[in-house]
Amino acid sequence: MQSHPDWRPTASFEALKLRAELLARTRLFFAEQAVLEVDTPALSRAASTDPALASFSTVYNGPGPAGADLYLHTSPEFPMKRLLAAGSGSIYQLCKVFRDGEFGARHNPEFTLLEWYRTGFDHLDLMDEVERFLTTVLAGIAPPDSVHHWTYRELFLEYAGIDPFTATSDELRTLLLTRYNIHCETLSADDMDGWLDLVMTHVIEPRLGSGLVFVRDYPASQAALSRLCTGNPPVAARFEVYLNGIELANGFYELADAVEQRARFEKERARRAVDGLADVCVDEYLLSALESGLPDCAGVALGVDRLVMIACGAESLHEVLAFPFDAC
Amino acid sequence: MASYSTNEFKGGLKIMIDGDPCAIIENEFVKPGKGQAFVRAKIRNLKSGRVVERTYKSGESVEAADVMDVNLQYLYADGEFWHFMDPKSYEQLAASAEAVGDAVKWLKEQDTCEVTLWNGTPLAVTPPNFVMLTVTDTDPGLRGDTSGGGGKPATLETGAVVRVPLFIEIGETLKIDTRTGEYVGRSKD
Numbered sequence: 001m002q003s004h005p006d007w008r009p010t011a012s013f014e015a016l017k018l019r020a021e022l023l024a025r026t027r028l029f030f031a032e033q034a035v036l037e038v039d040t041p042a043l044s045r046a047a048s049t050d051p052a053l054a055s056f057s058t059v060y061n062g063p064g065p066a067g068a069d070l071y072l073h074t075s076p077e078f079p080m081k082r083l084l085a086a087g088s089g090s091i092y093q094l095c096k097v098f099r100d101g102e103f104g105a106r107h108n109p110e111f112t113l114l115e116w117y118r119t120g121f122d123h124l125d126l127m128d129e130v131e132r133f134l135t136t137v138l139a140g141i142a143p144p145d146s147v148h149h150w151t152y153r154e155l156f157l158e159y160a161g162i163d164p165f166t167a168t169s170d171e172l173r174t175l176l177l178t179r180y181n182i183h184c185e186t187l188s189a190d191d192m193d194g195w196l197d198l199v200m201t202h203v204i205e206p207r208l209g210s211g212l213v214f215v216r217d218y219p220a221s222q223a224a225l226s227r228l229c230t231g232n233p234p235v236a237a238r239f240e241v242y243l244n245g246i247e248l249a250n251g252f253y254e255l256a257d258a259v260e261q262r263a264r265f266e267k268e269r270a271r272r273a274v275d276g277l278a279d280v281c282v283d284e285y286l287l288s289a290l291e292s293g294l295p296d297c298a299g300v301a302l303g304v305d306r307l308v309m310i311a312c313g314a315e316s317l318h319e320v321l322a323f324p325f326d327a328c
Numbered sequence: 329m330a331s332y333s334t335n336e337f338k339g340g341l342k343i344m345i346d347g348d349p350c351a352i353i354e355n356e357f358v359k360p361g362k363g364q365a366f367v368r369a370k371i372r373n374l375k376s377g378r379v380v381e382r383t384y385k386s387g388e389s390v391e392a393a394d395v396m397d398v399n400l401q402y403l404y405a406d407g408e409f410w411h412f413m414d415p416k417s418y419e420q421l422a423a424s425a426e427a428v429g430d431a432v433k434w435l436k437e438q439d440t441c442e443v444t445l446w447n448g449t450p451l452a453v454t455p456p457n458f459v460m461l462t463v464t465d466t467d468p469g470l471r472g473d474t475s476g477g478g479g480k481p482a483t484l485e486t487g488a489v490v491r492v493p494l495f496i497e498i499g500e501t502l503k504i505d506t507r508t509g510e511y512v513g514r515s516k517d
Contacts, residue, residue: 052363101335101365101386104357184366184383194385197363202383224362240361250361301361 009322016322018141019308023094025137026114026304033129035090035116040079042096046283047071049268050224051275054100056109071280072098075301076115077225078286081254084117084297085289092116094304105316106246108325112304119297123226123237123253126298127214130241130249134212134307142311144243146211152218152235156196159204164219165233169195176202193221205245213242225261226252241302243310251300258290330392334367334384342374342395345382349374349393349446357386374444374451375426393446400443402435410435412443412450423450431455433488434506455506460515461485462501466492 009016030037045068047055055071073079076093083091097113118126127149135143156164162175169187172195176182182202187194196219216239220228223236237253255261265282272279308320318324332343337355344350350371359365365386372379374395384390400412400421409422410432423443425432427450431441434455444452466482482492482502490504492511501515 050362052359052365102357102359107357107359181381182383183381184385186385186388187364191364194364197360198366198383200363201358201360201366202368222362247361303361 006327010318010324010327011320011322015308015312015314015320018311019304019320021141022137022304022308022311026094026133029133029136030092030116033090035092035118036088038080038083038088038091038093039095040076040083040093042073042076042098043070044073044078044283045070045281046078046285047280048074049265049272049280049282050074051268051271051277054102054277055280056098056100074099075113077299077301078283080115080117080299081294082285082289084119085292085294087295090116090118090297103325105318106306106309108305108317108321110325111317113301114304114307115299115301117254117297117299119295121298122296123216123239123251123298126251126253126300127216127239127241130251130300130302131212131214134241134243137307138311142313144210144212147214148211149214149216152215155204155215156199159207160199162199164196164199172196172199175199193219196222205242205247208242208245210244215240215242223255223264224250224252225255225264227255227257239300241300243307246306246310247303248306248310249300249302251298253298254294256290256294256296258287261290262287330394331389332392333389334386337367337369342393343371344391344393345371345373345380348376349395349451350380351395353379358383359386374446377429394448395444395446395451397442397444399440402437402439402441404437405435410453412441412453415440421445421450423453427451428453431506433486434459434461434504436461436486457505457507458512459504459506460501461488461504463492463496463498466496466498468497 053074055074057069057071060066060070075097076095080091080093093115095113096110098110100109102109131147153163153165156162169189169192176198180203184198217235218238220234220236223238226236226238228234229237239251240247241249269279305317305320309317312320314320332341337352339352339354341352342349350373353370353372355367355369358368367384367386369382370379371382401415403411403413409424410428411420411422413420431453436459439456439459442454443450461484463482464485467480479491479493481489482496483489490509490511503512505512
C-alpha cells in the first residue's frame with residue numbers, strides 16, 4: 001500500500017500572511033530610505049571559507065562555462081560588495097540562502113535572509129538603523145518592549161560573571177561545569193572561540209529575555225568580515241542583534257582591506273584543513289573588487305524566518321515556514 | 329565499535345556516557361550565526377535513571393550503547409536474582425535487584441515484562457501496564473459499601489500495598505495500573 005505523506009503546509013495561513021506583511025513593510029522601509037533592492041546569484045564558483053559554514057555544492061553541465069563545482073551561497077555578501085565597489089550606493093536584498101548541516105527549531109538548511117549595506121555608515125550608525133527597521137516593521141504586531149546595548153565583554157560579565165578577553169578555556173570549562181552544569185567534553189582547550197560560543201549559546205542567550213539586545217565589540221578572533229578597532233585588546237567592529245532572546249542579525253563595519261581579507265580567507269582555509277573540512281576556493285571577484293576600492297560601509301544580515309517566528313510568538317520555524325526541510 | 333554521529337540523534341537513541349548506557353530524551357541544534365554548532369541533549373542514564381545534559385560539537389561521533397528492549401516472561405525469584413525467559417527461544421536470563429528496581433512489587437509469575445538488555449544482560453525491567461493480583465491482607469470488607477469513598481490499604485500477593493475501596497476482601501483479584509500504583513477494578517472472572 002502506498003503511504004501518503006502529509007503534504008499540507010506546517011505553517012498556518014495566518015503566519016504566511018504575517019510573513020507577506022513583514023516583507024511588504026521591509027520593501028517599503030527601504031524604498032523610503034532610497035536603498036536600492038538588488039538581486040545577486042545564489043550560485044557561485046567560490047564559497048565561504050568560514051569553517052563554521054558548510055556550503056551545498058552542485059555542478060553545471062553546460063553549455064557555456066561548464067565543469068566547475070558551484071556552490072549555493074550561504075549569504076549574498078560577496079556579490080553585494082562587488083556592487084558596492086562598482087558604485088551602487090546603499091543596497092538591500094531579500095533572498096534564500098543555503099547552509100548544510102543546520103536543522104532544528106531555529107535552523108533550516110535554506111532560509112530567507114535580508115541583507116543590507118549602507119555606504120557612509122559605520123556599525124554604530126547601522127545598529128541605530130536596525131533598531132528603526134525593527135520598530136517600524138513590527139509596529140502594531142510585536143514591537144520590541146525594550147532596547148539594551150552591551151559590549152561583548154559587559155554581556156559576559158553581567159550574565160556569566162566572566163571576562164571573555166582574559167578568561168582561559170579551562171576557566172570557561174570549569175565555570176560551565178560547576179555553575180551551569182554544562183558538559184562539553186570534546187571541545188578542545190585551544191578552541192577559545194568555541195568555548196565562548198558555548199557560553200553565549202548555553203548560558204547567555206537563554207537568559208536574555210524579551211526585548212531588543214545589541215551586542216558589539218566582539219573579540220578580534222571573531223571579526224569574520226568586519227574591520228578591527230585599535231584598542232587594548234583590539235575588538236571587532238561587529239554587532240549581533242537578539243530579539244526576545246533569539247539571535248536575529250549580525251552586522252559589520254565592513255573590512256575593505258583586500259590584503260587583510262585575503263589573509264583571513266587563507267587563515268580560514270588552513271583551519272578547515274586542520275578540522276578535516278572540504279577545501280574551498282576564495283572569491284577572487286570579491287578580492288579584486290576590494291582592491292579597486294570598497295566604499296566605507298556597514299552591512300547587516302537578518303534572518304527573516306526568525307523575524308516572522310518572533311512576530312508570531314512561535315517557538316519553531318516549523319510554525320512559520322510553509323514547507324520546512326523535512327517536508328520539502 | 330559502533331557509534332552515532334550527532335546528526336543521527338533523536339529521542340530513544342542509546343549511547344554510552346562515562347561508561348554507562350543512556351537514552352536520549354530530546355536533543356536541540358544550537359548554533360550562533362558565526363561560530364561553532366552544538367547539539368545539546370537531555371539524556372537518561374539507564375542504570376541510575378538520572379537525567380543529565382550533555383553538549384556535543386555538531387557532527388562528532390558518540391559511542392553507541394548495545395541496548396535493546398525485549399519482551400520476556402517472568403519465571404521466579406531465587407532470593408538473589410529474578411529469572412526471565414524468552415518465550416520463543418526459551419533462553420533464560422537473570423536480572424539483579426538493581427535491574428528489577430521498583431518493578432519487583434508488580435512481578436507475578438508468567439507475566440510478560442519489557443526487559444531492557446545492555447550487552448545481553450538485563451539492565452531494567454518494566455512490568456506490564458496492568459497486572460492482576462490477589463489480595464492477601466486487608467481490613468474486613470464493609471458489605472453494601474460500593475462507593476469506594478475513603479478506601480483502605482490492601483496487601484497484594486507480590487507484597488505491594490495499594491489503596492482499595494472499602495468493599496474489597498481478602499482473596500479477591502484486582503486489576504492494578506503499575507504506572508501509577510493505583511487500583512483500577514475487580515477481576516471480571
